[in-house]
Amino acid sequence: METDKTIRPRRNGLANILKNVAWLLGGKGFGAVCSIAYLAILSRSLGLKDFGHFSLIFATALALVALASFQTWQTVVKFGAEPVHEKDWTRFGRLIWLCGGIDVAGAIVGCLVAAAVFYGFGGMLELNPRYIDVAFWFACALLWSRMTTPNGIVRVLDRFDLGIYVEAVVPAGRLLASLVIVIVGPTVERFLFAWAFFDLLVGLLYWIVAWRLVPEALHHRHFGFGRDTLVVNERLPQFFAVTYFSSTLDALYKQGPLLAVGYFLGTSAAGLYRLADQLAQGIGKLSGLMARAIFPEFAVARTTHSADLFRRLVRQTTLIAAGGGAVVTLLAVFLGEPLLLLIGGEAYVRGAAILIPLAIGASFELASVTYEPLLYSTGHAIYPLIIRALALVVLTVGILALVHLGPIGVGIAVACGLAVLWIVMSITVRRVMKNFVRTESAQ
DSSP states (O other): OOOOTTOOOOOOHHHHHHHHHHHHHHHHHHHHHHHHHHHHHHHHHHHHHHHHHHHHHHHHHHHHHHHHOOOHHHHHHHHHHHHHHTTOHHHHHHHHHHHHHHHHHHHHHHHHHHHHHHHHHGGGGTOOGGGHHHHHHHHHHHHHHOOOHHHHHHHHTTOHHHHHHHHTHHHHHHHHHHHHHHHHOOOHHHHHHHHHHHHHHHHHHHHHHHHHHOTTTTOGGGTTOHHHHHHHSTTHHHHHHHHHHHHHHHHHHHHHHHHHHHHHHOHHHHHHHHHHHHHHHHHHTHHHHHHHHHHHHHHHHHHHSOHHHHHHHHHHHHHHHHHHHHHHHHHHHHHHHHHHHHHHOGGGGGGHHHHHHHHHHHHHHHHTTTHHHHHHHTTOTHHHHHHHHHHHHHHHHHHHHHGGGOHHHHHHHHHHHHHHHHHHHHHHHHHHHHHHHHHHHHO
16 A cells, blocks of 8 residues: 555645644534533533533543653654655654554553552542442543554644544544433443543544555554664654653643542532533633644744744744634633533533633633744753643642632632743743744854
8 A cells, every 4th residue: 555645745834724723623613513512411411410420530531641641643743744754654654653652551551550540549539439440441441542643643744634534533423422322321331431432433543544644654664663763863752751741741730620629629519610621621622723733834844944934933823822812711701601501501500600710721721822832843842841830830739729719719720820831931932932043043
């Protein structure tokens, strides 16, 4: 089988970013409609307490994925951009096998950690003992399904359209499964099984798509050259370690507050917080979409564009992201309560007060979306790690100080931490860009 002929050269930086964001938004728009529908079914059919159990299991599994999984897609994009541009499939294939092997090792270790967490500390999260076994197997399914190497292959090849088709399987599948489960009889176990099944299916489909795109690179003859790949890419271990810890801190920031609500305030409060948080993250998911579209383009632009063109690209994307952040906040203020009433019913309406600080936090995250890809592409990957660690400290202190206010106190702590992240990131990026332009001009 030959390498896909549709792998195409890139266009102007901003145009390519907007094209990829459009693809991502198209897919996520479909996903958003499905997710609102299945979230309404899930929250209403399970009730506040069981929805809280489902939320805590899901959040714990995602935290385990963050701790044990490696965001290898960033490594594939960063160090695969050059061999893909040169069509050096041997070099690219060796990089893929190295990253894929790391993904597998992470999944194995993650399953061992999941066993220790759920069977050793499940009671700390107030999980019903009947859910311990299913929670463990659910976490294992997510660990094996969320390997990111094939995602990186699709992104570095600029085939975001194929990625969208694959990822549409999850929301569509969850919605169909939710309808069936409601008819058969809603239980936490059945919803978890359905969620796990479609995650595993998408993980498999991503590998199939990646193989069909670059079968030459994924040939088994490229396996076993991990040491050679590390020698060719001397900065790979450092970049890999920094992006792993940075993404782990980011995931802990996202899942930690919900786990804290469950620990300090109980399962029902966790269900209330989860629905508000789901809406805030849903509104703010544009930041994640833009990051996925921006990083590959920055990785290429850094090596092919002049300093002035690169700086202009950064400025344009930053302004777009900042405008999106303002829209996020307005949506939460005016549509938060009606959406909660529509999705969860009267029992969840009081979550509107929680949604506002969470949405403000999401707007700060969206406004800073260009910063991390920029710092990665300019060789300053250590800065986002340090800044995220600082934000996590602010979050932890804020939760301990404000948890007596209930879930809204945790929401305020989340917003404060993300505000600190935006401020410090802004200052850091400004200094990095000044030094970058000065260095490029001197050459």
